[in-house]
Amino acid sequence: MSRRIFRIVILLAVALGIYLFIIKESHTKSFLIIISTLDFLLLSLGIHGLIAHSLRPKSKGELITFPLLMWVLWAxxxxxxxxxxxxIYCPDFLVDLKM
Known part of the structure; x- marks a missing residue:
């Protein structure tokens, strides 16, 4: 059941990414950056959850490098x-920033 939920989360993240790509001209850069960041977090949550629940419980307990591997994947x-x-979403999003 949990793998199914994480697959649905991944599909929702991909669908949201495609939707944002299609409508990117009608929104501001800050909106696109915020929503695409949330979309990234949703996608990484789905991938990490799917990988974590795909491991067998016996090997998960013995795998000391599991958190390190998850961090590398997230990075x-x-x-x-x-x-x-x-x-892709905002080709010039740093141009208008004033420091």
Whole structure:
């Protein structure tokens, strides 16, 4: 049951990402960045939950590197989000920032 829930979460995140890509011209950059960040968090939650619940309980207890592997996966997903996904939604989102 939990794997099914995490698969639904992943599908919702992908659908939201496609929807945001289609309507990106009609919204402000700050709205797109906030919603795409929430979409990223939803996607990473689904992926982590699916992986965590796919491990057998016996191997999960003995796997001491499991938290480290989860962190590395999340870091890679975050770098893909920052350097590939946000520039697709907002190609010039840093241009208007005043420091």
């Amino acid at each position: 890679v997903l975050f770098l893909v989000f920052v350097f590939f996904i946000i520039p």
